[in-house]
Amino acid sequence: MIIAEKKPIEEIIDEVKDFNRILILGCNECVTVCEAGGKKEVEVLSSALRMYFITKGDEKVIDEKTLERQCDHEYLEELRGNIDDYDAIVSLACGVGVQFAAEKYLTTPLFPGVNTVCLGANEDRGLWTERCQACGSCILARTGGICPVSRCAKRVMNGPCGGSTNGKCEISKDVDCAWQLIVDRLNALNKMGDYEKVAPIKDWSTDRAGGPRTVTREDVKI
Amino acid sequence: MSNLNTQSNLEKVLKAGHIGVTSECGPPRGSDPEEVRKKGLLIKDHVDAVNVTDNQTAMTRMSSLAACIHLKLIGIEPVLQMVTRDRNRVALQSDILGAASFDIPNMLCLSGDHQSFGDCAQGQNVHDLDSMQLVQTVRYMRDEGKFLGGDDIKRPPKIFVGAAANPFADPFEIRVPRLAKKIACGAEFIQTQCIYNLDKFKEWIKRANERGLTDKTFIMAGMTPMKSVGMAKYMKNRVPGMDVPDEIISRLAGVPKEKQAQEGIDICVEHIQELKEIKGVSGFHIMAIEWEEKVPEIVERAGLYPRPAI
Numbered sequence: 158m159i160i161a162e163k164k165p166i167e168e169i170i171d172e173v174k175d176f177n178r179i180l181i182l183g184c185n186e187c188v189t190v191c192e193a194g195g196k197k198e199v200e201v202l203s204s205a206l207r208m209y210f211i212t213k214g215d216e217k218v219i220d221e222k223t224l225e226r227q228c229d230h231e232y233l234e235e236l237r238g239n240i241d242d243y244d245a246i247v248s249l250a251c252g253v254g255v256q257f258a259a260e261k262y263l264t265t266p267l268f269p270g271v272n273t274v275c276l277g278a279n280e281d282r283g284l285w286t287e288r289c290q291a292c293g294s295c296i297l298a299r300t301g302g303i304c305p306v307s308r309c310a311k312r313v314m315n316g317p318c319g320g321s322t323n324g325k326c327e328i329s330k331d332v333d334c335a336w337q338l339i340v341d342r343l344n345a346l347n348k349m350g351d352y353e354k355v356a357p358i359k360d361w362s363t364d365r366a367g368g369p370r371t372v373t374r375e376d377v378k379i
Numbered sequence: 380m381s382n383l384n385t386q387s388n389l390e391k392v393l394k395a396g397h398i399g400v401t402s403e404c405g406p407p408r409g410s411d412p413e414e415v416r417k418k419g420l421l422i423k424d425h426v427d428a429v430n431v432t433d434n435q436t437a438m439t440r441m442s443s444l445a446a447c448i449h450l451k452l453i454g455i456e457p458v459l460q461m462v463t464r465d466r467n468r469v470a471l472q473s474d475i476l477g478a479a480s481f482d483i484p485n486m487l488c489l490s491g492d493h494q495s496f497g498d499c500a501q502g503q504n505v506h507d508l509d510s511m512q513l514v515q516t517v518r519y520m521r522d523e524g525k526f527l528g529g530d531d532i533k534r535p536p537k538i539f540v541g542a543a544a545n546p547f548a549d550p551f552e553i554r555v556p557r558l559a560k561k562i563a564c565g566a567e568f569i570q571t572q573c574i575y576n577l578d579k580f581k582e583w584i585k586r587a588n589e590r591g592l593t594d595k596t597f598i599m600a601g602m603t604p605m606k607s608v609g610m611a612k613y614m615k616n617r618v619p620g621m622d623v624p625d626e627i628i629s630r631l632a633g634v635p636k637e638k639q640a641q642e643g644i645d646i647c648v649e650h651i652q653e654l655k656e657i658k659g660v661s662g663f664h665i666m667a668i669e670w671e672e673k674v675p676e677i678v679e680r681a682g683l684y685p686r687p688a689i
Contacts, residue, residue: 311464311490311504315511315560317553318490319545319572320619327619328493340550353556355564358468358512358527 158187158278159251160285161194161271166205169247172268176217176244179206181270182236182258183223184250191285193271194249196223202249202270227254233261240265275307293363293370299356301342308335314356384521384567387484387539388456389428391689392662393568393597398655399662400683401458401570401599402674403430404450406441415441415449421671423455425678427686428485430458430570430664434465437497444474447483458541459483462491467507468516468527475517479536487541487570488513492619511564514542518565542566544598546583547576547622555586562596569596570664573603573614576622577650584659593659600654603666604673605643608632644673644680651681 173179181203189195199221210217220243224232227250236258245266248255252273259267275287290307296314297304306312310328317336320327324337343349361367383390393399402422407414419429429450433443447457459478461471478486490510494502508516516527517540524535542561546554558569574580580600587593605611608631615623627646634642647665654660663683667673678684 310493310495311509312506313490313509315509315557317548317550317557318510319543319548320493321548321550322619323549328495334549337550340553349556352553353560353563355511355515355560356509358508358515361507 158190158276159253160191160274160277160287161188161249161251162191162274163193163198163202163249163271164269166202166209169202169268169270170206170209173206173245173247174210174215176266178218178220178242178244180220180222180236180239180243180246181206182227182246182248182250183221184227184248184254185223185225186228186250188250188254188271189223191279194251196221198249199223202247228257230257230261233258236262290364291370292359292361293367294360296356296359299351299354301339301346301348301351303335303338303342305335305339308333308338314359385484385537385539386482387428388689389458389485389568390539392427392687395687395689397687398660398683399568399597399599400426400665400678400686401428401430401662402426402665402667402671403432403458403460404446404671405432405435405668406443406446408438408440410441412449415446416453418671419450419453419455422674425675425684425686426665427662428456428458430460430487430666433460433462433489433491434497435492437464437492437494437499439498444478444483447478448481451481451483456485457483458485458487460487460489461513462489463506463508463510463513464491464494464504467505471508471513471516472520472526475520475536475538476532479534479538482537484537485539485541486517487543488517488566489543510542511561514540514561514564514566522565539567540565541568541570543572544569545572545620546574546580547572548620551579551583554583555590555592558587558592558596559590562592566596568661569598571598571601572620573601573666574650574654575614575627576624577653579622580654581657584657588659593661597661598659599662599664600651600660601664601666602647602651602677603668604647604670604677605631605639606670607636607639607643610643644677647677648680651677651683655681 181199183195183199203219203221207219226232240262247268247270249270255269276289277285277287280286287307292306317334321334326332326334404418431443431446447459450457488510494504524532544558611628611631614621631639
């Protein structure tokens with residue numbers, strides 16, 4: 158899923174302080190699961206903003222709503238009837254949802270309430286970690302199911318680099334060396350012979366480098 | 380390994396069966412060419428070629444290529460170090476041609492320290508290729524006379540291509556397979572990480588010998604003299620992938636502070652003398668960091684002087 162984390166409230170206050178009618182807009186998908194932008198976080202942020210502005214003698218209308226998805230026309234349309242009730246929206250969706258809402262409601266100022274961090278997994282209670290960078294050309298079949306693009310700080314295709322120490326990356330002893338994990342998995346699969354296959358130079362044209370990416374499926378088009 | 384592929388003196392020395400000696404110059408954090416020349420001249424007569432580091436530890440410095448040119452112009456053979464951290468395949472190929480246009484005959488292909496160690500921790504890194512793929516790229520440009528994109532190169536680069544190896548990084552079990560991969564990619568010489576743990580290094584090179592890898596490439600053992608017990612502790616505890624045994628630290632700690640530098644030189648000389656006798660060691664890469672003036676003493680006392688003229 159897409160992992161996000163809450164923006165510091167001071168940053169949000171700074172963005173919305175000049176507006177009087179504000180909608181805090183949550184999303185019921187990834188950001189709910191990673192506890193950054195679901196219904197619960199909408200409530201918490203709204204209360205905090207109300208409190209802050211009241212103490213400043215600046216009472217604002219701060220409403221709450223959480224859509225099923227913000228990356229979907231159908232659900233974003235639910236705002237259509239009330240959009241003019243607001244001077245600004247703070248969206249707690251990922252960057253995709255924020256942009257999709259902005260594209261739809263051109264004249265309403267819209268601010269992100271979270272920082273979108275990565276494509277990751279809920280590794281432990283309160284811990285979300287990156288697993289994928291959407292490079293557009295998956296190589297996991299060759300790397301024991303561990304991704305060097307997203308998990309190696311140098312995205313080394315033929316690793317590990319010389320900085321791997323005790324299973325950890327040179328950038329931090331809290332970061333696993335992706336290539337240690339790859340070697341461990343190849344060992345577990347009894348496929349260490351594959352380690353010596355040289356990974357070819359990667360085609361990054363399917364990555365960010367190739368410009369904004371699209372997927373077109375003629376078979377599902379209406 | 381007798382056919383010469385380039386005009387490299389280092390290639391000639393190694394292929395003639397001599398023990399090769401290289402050292403390194405870190406370019407300055409400024410634009411004064413005199414600093415490069417001064418360092419180069421300190422070691423010129425005691426080495427076969429001089430590595431020029433490429434923004435080592437990710438600290439911004441004068442470009443490696445420019446510093447190589449300064450050395451080349453005063454008759455010192457450079458080894459152009461190139462990391463994949465800062466340049467994509469367009470820039471790498473372009474700089475390879477730039478180096479070849481000055482007849483810089485050697486290159487060392489590296490991934491480079493992560494930028495978080497340097498003065499631009501907030502910068503992007505590139506890593507379009509990795510170090511092995513950079514070795515492949517140089518060999519392809521040289522041997523096939525083509526760009527990665529497939530077009531012909533007019534006057535292909537004649538460059539003797541090297542790679543680094545760290546026998547001490549983890550996991551140890553893949554250190555020799557990783558060397559094999561680098562050789563398969565076309566690494567003609569290997570310069571290793573600084574060696575302090577001789578037993579572990581010997582085990583690594585024994586395994587390389589067993590696989591016949593030392594017949595396919597020239598392994599130059601990396602040597603860095605310790606200036607002080609403080610430096611030894613720093614290397615042990617703070618430098619990624621470095622293996623400094625406690626006996627080195629206690630030996631340095633066992634002499635008065637003002638004699639620790641000399642003790643460090645002595646250890647370095649003793650290590651070279653010991654490793655000279657090991658099958659598979661083809662040379663030494665002496666990295667005396669900001670201590671270039673000590674390289675002549677080390678080379679002479681280790682019995683590696685005069686350098687062969689070929």
